Amino acid sequence: MKTQLNTNTPKTKVEKEPVLKGTLASVLFLGFFLIFTWVSVYFLFLNRL
Amino acid sequence: MMNGTWKVDARDGKLAMAHIYVAFVALALGGLAGLLQVLVRSGKFELPAGISYYTILTTHGVLLGLVLTTFFIIGFQFSAISRTAGTLSDRIRFWGWVGFWLMTIGTAITAFYILIGEASVLYTFYAPLQAHAGFYIGLTLVVVGSWISGFATFAHYAKWKKAHPGQVSPLLTFMSVVNMILWLICSLGVAATVLFQFIPWSLGYVDRINVLVSRTLFWYFGHPLVYFWLLPAYMIWYAIIPKIIGGKMFSDSLARMSFILFLIFSIPVGFHHQLVEPGIDPAWKYLQVVLTFMVVIPSLMTAFSMFATFEMYGRSKGATGLFGWLRKLPWGDARFFAPFIGMLFFIPAGAGGLVNASYQLNQVVHNTTWVTGHFHLTLATTVVLTFFGAAYWLIPHLTGRVMTKAMNRLAIIQTIVWSIGMIFMSGAMHFAGLLGAPRRSAFSTYGDAPQALEWIPYQIAQAVGGTILFIGIILVLIIVTNLAFFAPKGETEFPVAEVAEQAERTPLVFENWKLWIGIAVVLILIAYTVPFIDMIQNAPPGSKGFKLW
Numbered sequence: 347m348k349t350q351l352n353t354n355t356p357k358t359k360v361e362k363e364p365v366l367k368g369t370l371a372s373v374l375f376l377g378f379f380l381i382f383t384w385v386s387v388y389f390l391f392l393n394r395l
Numbered sequence: 396m397m398n399g400t401w402k403v404d405a406r407d408g409k410l411a412m413a414h415i416y417v418a419f420v421a422l423a424l425g426g427l428a429g430l431l432q433v434l435v436r437s438g439k440f441e442l443p444a445g446i447s448y449y450t451i452l453t454t455h456g457v458l459l460g461l462v463l464t465t466f467f468i469i470g471f472q473f474s475a476i477s478r479t480a481g482t483l484s485d486r487i488r489f490w491g492w493v494g495f496w497l498m499t500i501g502t503a504i505t506a507f508y509i510l511i512g513e514a515s516v517l518y519t520f521y522a523p524l525q526a527h528a529g530f531y532i533g534l535t536l537v538v539v540g541s542w543i544s545g546f547a548t549f550a551h552y553a554k555w556k557k558a559h560p561g562q563v564s565p566l567l568t569f570m571s572v573v574n575m576i577l578w579l580i581c582s583l584g585v586a587a588t589v590l591f592q593f594i595p596w597s598l599g600y601v602d603r604i605n606v607l608v609s610r611t612l613f614w615y616f617g618h619p620l621v622y623f624w625l626l627p628a629y630m631i632w633y634a635i636i637p638k639i640i641g642g643k644m645f646s647d648s649l650a651r652m653s654f655i656l657f658l659i660f661s662i663p664v665g666f667h668h669q670l671v672e673p674g675i676d677p678a679w680k681y682l683q684v685v686l687t688f689m690v691v692i693p694s695l696m697t698a699f700s701m702f703a704t705f706e707m708y709g710r711s712k713g714a715t716g717l718f719g720w721l722r723k724l725p726w727g728d729a730r731f732f733a734p735f736i737g738m739l740f741f742i743p744a745g746a747g748g749l750v751n752a753s754y755q756l757n758q759v760v761h762n763t764t765w766v767t768g769h770f771h772l773t774l775a776t777t778v779v780l781t782f783f784g785a786a787y788w789l790i791p792h793l794t795g796r797v798m799t800k801a802m803n804r805l806a807i808i809q810t811i812v813w814s815i816g817m818i819f820m821s822g823a824m825h826f827a828g829l830l831g832a833p834r835r836s837a838f839s840t841y842g843d844a845p846q847a848l849e850w851i852p853y854q855i856a857q858a859v860g861g862t863i864l865f866i867g868i869i870l871v872l873i874i875v876t877n878l879a880f881f882a883p884k885g886e887t888e889f890p891v892a893e894v895a896e897q898a899e900r901t902p903l904v905f906e907n908w909k910l911w912i913g914i915a916v917v918l919i920l921i922a923y924t925v926p927f928i929d930m931i932q933n934a935p936p937g938s939k940g941f942k943l944w
Contacts, residue, residue: 364897365710368717369702376698376742383746387756390829394759 403889407477408793410491412879414470415790417499418463419875425458426868433820433861436854438838448837449515449944456518457509460774462502465537467782468627469494469544472571474789475630476548478889479565480555487547487554494544501536504529515944517835519617520593522609525940528597531589538582538589545575556906563901566634566647567891573654574626576908577619580915581662584615596940603937607674607930614665615923622661622690624774626654628781631734632701635785638890639730642708645700646898651905653693653700659915660689663922667752671761674933679926680754686922687752694745701738707895729798729806730890733784736810737777740817744772747825762835764857765828768821776817780810783871788887790878797885802874809870816867820860827853 403411428451434440435448442448473491477483483491507529508514514526520534552572555564564572588609596604633650637643644650666683669675709720725731747769750756760766787806791798798806828834832850841847904910 362897364703364707364895366703366706368706368709368720369699371717372702373695373699376695379742380746380749383743384749384753384756387750387759387829388753391755391759 401478401889402886403474403477403793404482406488407473407483410483410488410495411470411474411477412790412793413492413495414466414473415786415793416879417502418467418470419872421458421462421466421502422868423872425455425463426865428452428455428458430861430865433858436838437858438840438851438854439858447512447515447944449517450509450512452835453509453515453517454506457505460518461534461537464624464774464778465541466498468574468623469498469541471627471630471782471785471789472548472574473544474793474889475567476551476571478567479891480551480568483547483551484554487551490543490547490550494540494542494547497540497543498537499540501533501538501540503533504536505533508533512944519613521613522593522596522604522606523938523941525597525942528594531593531597535586535589535594538586541582542579545579548572548575561903563647563903564906565891566644566650567630569651569906570626570630570634570654573658574623574630576912577626577658577661578623580912580919581616581619581623584612584665585617588612603939605930605934605937607672607934608927610669610672611665611675611923611927611930614668615662615919616665617668618665618687619661621770621773622657624778626657628734628737628778629653629697631781631785632697632738634892635890636701636731636734637704637708637892639728639788640705640708640725642704642711642892643895644892644898645703645707645895647894647901648899648905649696649700651901653696655905655911656693656696657690658911659918660686660693662915663918664690664752666922666926667757670754670757674930674935675926676929679922683922684752684754686918688749691745691749694741698738698741727803727807729803729810730784730787732807733787733810734781736814737780737784740772740776740780740814744769744777747772760828762833763828764824764832764834764853767834768824768828771817771821771824776813776821780813783809786871786875787878788890790875791882791885791887792889794879794882795884795886796878796882797887798878798882802877802882805870806874809867809874812863812870813867816860816863816865818860820857820864823853823856823860827857 431442431451432448432455435442435451442451473483505514508527509530514520514530516524516526516530520526520530548571552564552568555568563569592604592609592612595601629650633644637645664683664687666675666680667687670680670684705724706714706720709723712720712723714720714723724735747765750760751766751769783806787798787803790796827850830849830853831846832853838854839847840851
């Protein structure tokens with residue numbers, strides 16, 4: 347019996363990661379805004395000591 | 396949709412709508428009170444017929460902070476569990492109605508005593524201000540009614556779990572259960588102070604009240620109360636908005652994880668409202684501040700998840716560039732637009748919250764109008780705009796009607812009007828607060844002190860913003876009345892999002908209630924036991940009641 351070559355090698359399913367660079371930029375902006383607000387009021391606190 | 400039915404059963408819809416009607420009546424009356432307040436606070440108007448500013452202020456806080464929110468939330472949750480975990484049984488629906496009537500009767504009693512001027516103690520009812528006992532008894536009925544609705548929710552969830560062993564529950568049902576557990580645990584605090592302290596004291600059975608204990612029990616309840624308002628908004632963001640925009644939910648597990656984190660971390664944090672309060676050791680305040688900052692994590696997870704949902708949808712529609720996906724979102728759809736604007740306002744709201752909860756920074760803003768501005772961003776914009784956006788599909792779904800294009804356009808205008816009004820009002824409150832303007836006070840120039848005079852332009856801006864917001868309330872009431880009674884008959888979808896294909900399977904561990912409630916209870920005991928013993932053992936003499944209005 348001839349050995350049959352399996353030509354249909356199973357392809358590994360490539361999980362495509364979604365592109366989320368806009369999300370990254372958005373959360374970085376959000377983080378910056380939180381820190382900016384906090385530091386602003388902190389300096390107000392220091393000025394009034 | 397794999398679980399449950401497509402349409403909320405008409406009998407469940409009636410129960411949900413009953414709650415929603417009361418919520419919007421509260422909005423109308425509470426909103427009117429808010430308008431009167433900002434006009435008085437501008438210094439240009441006085442209330443007629445000797446009505447006290449503080450009566451109006453109490454009306455505003457109780458009707459909008461407690462009644463509008465609790466009724467809308469419970470109505471929305473009943474419809475959500477009916478939609479996703481199947482029609483309520485007759486018995487569960489019966490108890491839902493018992494809860495509704497207890498809450499409504501309680502609200503009527505409380506409102507009566509406020510309006511006759513016997514309970515101008517503001518919605519926080521701090522001792523030693525003493526209201527008529529009817530005020531506290533009415534509030535007790537509201538809380539007891541909400542507990543009954545909470546247990547009805549749990550019973551419905553348990554029934555679903557029994558019928559679907561080993562399966563992950565529908566997301567909206569899971570989230571409703573988390574919110575009601577949170578509510579039950581935290582409202583034990585307010586129930587304890589009202590039943591054991593305020594009611595005997597206001598009836599004259601005891602002369603004096605331990606002020607610090609009462610305030611501590613109030614804030615044990617008061618901060619998670621904020622999350623009880625916020626979590627239903629998050630339910631709409633996580634589980635409904637993706638469907639409205641035509642996309643998928645980024646991750647079911649992430650949504651459940653964030654809710655569990657709220658359950659764990661949002662309760663043992665009440666001391667951050669009492670940072671300037673004497674009688675609590677600073678070490679315990681510090682611990683609770685740290686726990687407060689832990690609550691930031693699930694909120695940031697939510698922000699990430701929402702951005703990701705929007706970006707994935709936009710890119711699936713061919714968006715390119717860093718922010719090209721923003722253009723693909725359905726800006727003309729009020730069901731999306733109103734909650735989205737709510738999300739945007741949550742960014743400055745969250746930033747302000749970090750300031751409030753920080754020990755030193757709190758001294759800059761404590762008891763100033765900054766705080767009022769802060770919760771008008773969180774509750775009165777983020778939460779309320781999300782609820783309005785939900786009402787635009789929920790009410791027609793429950794009443795068998797459809798929203799017309801004209802009403803949709805009006806709802807978009809309403810959102811814009813609300814945003815402009817709030818930028819003026821809340822913005823002015825924040826800035827005046829930084830300059831030291833006190834909250835909870837009628838207009839005063841404090842003997843024309845230069846510092847007090849600095850606040851007046853901001854208080855006028857507040858009045859302008861408040862007036863614009865009142866126009867926003869009239870607009871939303873027009874829309875809601877139309878959707879409930881006059882819109883054309885038809886079918887409106889109750890949108891429930893599906894999870895994105897790439898998302899991981901949701902593990903069952905999120906429904907290990909013993910574990911999560913156990914951790915929550917342990918944290919509460921750690922954060923409160925020692926300071927509480929201290930407050931009772933080293934208590935100063937209690938205070939007699941005062942009626943200062």
